[in-house]
Amino acid sequence: MSESLVIGADVGGTAVKYVVTDASYTPRVEGEIFCDPTDPGHTLDDLAGTIRSRLGAAWGDVETVGFACAGIVDPVAGRLGRAPNLPGWEGTDLAALAGAAFAGLPAVLANDVNAALMGEWRLGAGRGCRDLLMLALGTGVGGGIVVHGSLLVGGRCGAAELGHMILDREGPACGCGNRGCLEAYASASGLMAEARRRAAVPGADLDLVAFCSRTDADPRGLAALAVAGNAEAVDIYARAGTMLGLAVGNLVNALDPDRVIIGGGVAQAGDLLLATCRAEVPRVVLGERSKSVPIVLADLGPRAAALGAAVMALDEVAGG
């Protein structure tokens, strides 16, 4: 029996991750192709061709394509707005380009963190929740919000920019031009900036100085240093966790979600980050019963956004 299939694709600055699933979300094929950040048409043709050749005859069963993109997405108009990592994709009518590449299949568009949240909500760490919050700690910090059982996009598609909640107007500089945003503390770049700041101080910890001088210094290496017992590395993660907890506490006071999911590469540090986060949240949250909101790690790993895009595409087929 032939069955409806959907494609979920996660378009990042260097690669497009894709997955093709049926209604049970069992991946038929999955993989990754090179993404040309300056040329959406070429990349989409390449994606369609790759999937078509891998699916063979089952290509005819594909009904929709879901795209997750790093940037501001207008899901209704099918357009990509500000997308610093995808300069050639900015402002394009992605739904129309996708229709051209994918033989007229309808396309569904979402922000990448929103798509990851959809994936976690339906298939991962957020199953069963009605109100859900996600923070994705990567190079930057992205957010996603589910309220009353649906994704919060906002009237002007500007909702869930949770990485830029300002926690201290005199805090460290953020890439957005402000100071003291959550992203300036709890992103990969925020953690590394803090490590370098401490390493530059006279009398700095020598292991930290040695670590920061490596060209491959990254949050994973910093976490390894912390696990090996370096007190400075432990403290850098602990401070990031406290500021993460402050942001989560502020958001719980606003939204009172059933659960909070922490994802992204930086979250792989686990308790190095989450112990102080979990300690800070109940100090900030006012509602007695909301103080114990579960704060959990994401479940689906780097496939979350592609799977979530497939979920959204399948919802569209089912709903329409």
Place this chain on the structure above:
Amino acid sequence: MSESLVIGADVGGTAVKYVVTDASYTPRVEGEIFCDPTDPGHTLDDLAGTIRSRLGAAWGDVETVGFACAGIVDPVAGRLGRAPNLPGWEGTDLAALAGAAFAGLPAVLANDVNAALMGEWRLGAGRGCRDLLMLALGTGVGGGIVVHGSLLVGGRCGAAELGHMILDREGPACGCGNRGCLEAYASASGLMAEARRRAAVPGADLDLVAFCSRTDADPRGLAALAVAGNAEAVDIYARAGTMLGLAVGNLVNALDPDRVIIGGGVAQAGDLLLATCRAEVPRVVLGERSKSVPIVLADLGPRAAALGAAVMALDEVAGG
């Protein structure tokens, strides 16, 4: 022709404001009675008796009572939780008490700021919005959120505690025990604490010192001092407005509402407060189109919560 009537009552620490309306929200009667913060049963009997005698034969047309209460409210269970200004009402089954006082009429319960938001949304400054945010600046700071066209209560009734968003962990002390909450800057008590702090400094502005020594010193008097040209008073309001704008900006980044309503007694200072607030918001908000979110004053004045309670009661009649 007899018509359905509903009662809306706003239970505060010293008075209960009430309004009786028909489906067009035209008040039939309205007024205020003394509230005994230690005795809900007596107060409710008094309220029912007062309204009954004022309505006369039309009492028989009343179908529901809506209550707005200053405190944590579980609208589903009909219970009042933490309510510092209503110690005798805390933890009571208010729906049952109201049923006893109001001859078995069904009762609807809401937090007072949520009720005020419902009033503004349906009848005042928030008409026509799908996503809406309200901050009520009084003795403390309360919040209300409408998302996707419905009021956000939260899974544990802990949502919209927006007054306790922490904006600076080393900021001024807040009544909740934390430091740097929005309430510590933009409430009546926050403004007056800042005025006294400045008045206590050696070489302080003499007009500010004289103002702070008055026993009736309040935000209204501080606003009058500012309007009269006192630079310290102007700056105290301007700083509160900036911190309010920081909080609003953080919330717009999270929720991207169609409009933001600022209410409560402190908001009567108008541009003394709102000019810096409106200047700060676009500096914090990331989404280009969300930077210009309208920030407006509340429309309904001190009747907002009673009217909103009537709206919620009428919705319940219509829905059930």
